[in-house]
Amino acid sequence: MTPALELTDLRKSFGPAKIIQGVDLSVGKGERHAIIGPNGAGKSTLFNLISGRFMPSSGEVRLGGELISGKKPYQINRMGLSRSFQVSNIFTNMTVRENVRCGVLYSMGYGYSFWRNIGNLKEVSEKTAHILDEVGLLEKANLPAALLPYADQRTLEIAITIAGGADVILLDEPTAGMSHSETDRAVALIEKASKGKTLLIVEHDMGVVFNLADRISVLVYGEIIATGTPEEIRGDAKVREAYLGEEAEDAA
Amino acid sequence: METLVFALLNGVIYGLLLFMLSSGLTLIFSMMGVLNFAHASFYMLGAYLAFTIMEGTSFWIALFLAPVLVGLVGMVVERYGLRRVHAQGHVAELLFTFGLAYLIDEVVKIFWGRTAVNYRVPELLDFPLFTLYGAQYPAYRIFILFVAAFMLVALWYLLKRTRAGLIIQAALTHPHMVGSLGHNVPLIFMSVFGVGCALAGLAGVIGGNYFVTDPAMAVQMGPIVFVVVVVGGLGSLEGAFVAAMLIGLLQTSAISINASLADIFGFLGLGPHTEVGEITIASMAPMLPFLLLVLILMIRPRGLMGEREV
């Protein structure tokens, strides 16, 4: 079976700085895969390479077997890959409902349509409402997005990401800055939303990672030093040395 | 040969004036991200103030005082106007300076009238310096050359040899970083804006009597200064210098070419009495900078020597 997402010898340099130095990664269909690593390891850069925000210096990214590296973000999105951002990246002057609707439109086949009244697109409205319901923002649907509290903005970020119904979803630190209870709710939402889909997630909260992920990859200085199930990663000496050890020390 | 030498000399002088105008704008645009629409209005203000000061006293006092006054006006505008709209983003800033240009135009018309004022070259410099190919060359043009060269050296010294200059240089290429160096960014912005406006004012003082001092001079010069900044490239005074010279030479030499398009493209079958064929290079001269602007923005947004895209 072709993997949902496959990275082959992916590299990225900014001038002399080599940020990603040959990453190979294969994420199977339906898998929940987490990427962990210390700050500055290149996790966000990796996401930017996959989603088309940056061009790789060399190497390949394949989505369901098709080459996507070198394509524009909107082309990649149309092929079924959607991402969220570490810093909330929403349409601040529009309402919550309009935000989600922007995420829905293309997948419903309305492209750049200028001959239809958006209010009459029944299936768009229903899909939008359905997603708002799923993420729990139904009550706040008509609020301007800029007025949402932080945790709700993070939720909206996820809602826009899943709105287009992409099969492969990339979440960049979805729980960053959230309280414990907010994190729990976010994890429940991620579990629900990623059902039957492929999920690639960057996350700092180890609790979330070990709960959620089927497999974990550890990225250190632009290289993946280990990939495996949560148990394997926990037991990996290299990982402990390079990364988890520090975390444990920090915790202690 | 004769036309060429004169075109070259005049082109260099025009280019230096353009650089004097655009160096301030480049500094402001690169550091603050504000494309100051009113920049040429400060140039006009310099010319008019110099005219008035010269009537009361002498040209030499005007040469010093007018740029200082214009610089002060600029600082007030930055402090009480621009800083206020800064939070609303670049489009609001652009709109503010657009409105300001409009206001300065109108105020100039109130104080000095709608027609050109008689701002003249000082008598001391009003003589032919030398004769070239039988034509006399006015001393004042060489004076402009000297003032511009002096300004160039002063600016270079300020930027490369003083502490403030180092900060400004850092801010040119990395505008977001300067705040974290612990410098008083608003003060730097205000000073740079003031100095930029003062330079524009200086260009007005020495350019106003070389060209004409009338209420249309800002509108005529404004867009060309933008062109220089964009063509030169963001964050690059060297680029602005090259671009100013290029455009100065381009325009002055194009004006002196009387050939029509038919003369040039006649081999393609363009008739001399067709509408396109009758267009002379000289008549196209005012269009050339804008053609350059659009082309550069489309093809090479970094400009000739810019570090970043516009």
Next chain:
Amino acid sequence: MTDMTATYAALEPSRAEKFRQRTVPLIAFAVLLLVIPLFNPSRSMVTLLNHMGITIVFALSYNMLLGRAGLLSFGHAVYMGLGGYFAVHVMNWVADGSGFWGAVPVFTMPAFGFGAGALAGAVIGWPSCRRAGTPFAMISLGVAELVAAAGFMFDSLFGGEMGISGDRMSGPEFLGLSLGPVDEVYWFIAFWTFIGVLGTYAFTRTPLGKLSEATRDNPERVEFVGYSPQRVRYLVFIFAGAFAGMAGGMSAVQDEIFTPENLSLIPSGAILIATYVGGIRYFTGPIMGAIIMTYMGSNLSDYTAGWLLYLGLMFVGVVMFLPNGIAGIVYGTTDTIRAGRLGEVWQSWLIRLAGLVLIATSVITIVEVAFRWSEGYGEVFEPFGLHLDTTNLLTWVLGVVPLVLGVLLVLKSAKGESK
């Protein structure tokens, strides 16, 4: 599931709400257009109304760029001008009256303008819309200078300084309108103004219209929901050019002449000011701006030589203190009254109003006295029988004292509001 669908349905405005918020204003506007002639406006008044209609459509088309898509253009008059020029040419073909053109009524000119504007937008927009912000603004400036210069160069297309004129009475009549007298032209303008308002409003309700707002807010995120921001901008640009061209077609019939001046930076700047002062965040803002500016342009200019200065002051004031423009004041006020909060704010509002009146007193005194002084005919500004010349102490008192007091009052009310 049924109550679920009920909750979903509650998200959208109800049919009654839609009718009240969208259909009723449009009907009211149409009724207004129909009723105006019943008041027997004078010929000059009708001409003014016609110009208002043209400016409304032009301003709305401009706001498709500035307000909805966040694109600041300094050259929008290019599209109105090209649309208008094409319409004048078509009118002349109609006057020649041979073949197809002989059957075209002059009433349809705005449609030709619409097409020409769209075409111009499609050609020029292609290189312009790659980026927003300052680069877009500068390209629009460069293009405007180029097109205006070309206008003065190609006499057969643009008629040189004299421009090209047409005759609106040629060709077949449409709906029994000869379009000779201005009150017949009124019906023509009223019809197309309504079409323009309806069209630009409908555009805001389409997926593309919504995406243009999204692109304005956050072009990067738009890319990650499957859209190319460049493509969105480009399509919006074409529509904005088309509606501007439509306004040009209206103007061609009303004024029967277009000159290269119509393509220049001056009308482009004027529409920018009108739209912004009206309020770019509201659909009706540009309409208000167009009405006020057209009125000021034709009336205030007879009344005072300083009207352009007042216009500039107003514009800078709006940019600095009222980014939502006049529409922002109108809607802010009605919202406050509707929410029943008038009781809390009326004092602060009164203080602010008093402050603004005082500031205006000083500004008007200064400007009027200065203009009379500058003209040098010894004319004296004499409001309410006062004799304000430059030697009169009262002039200086009126120029300074109310200004200081007014600024203090406005600051006080602003402070009170922030508490």
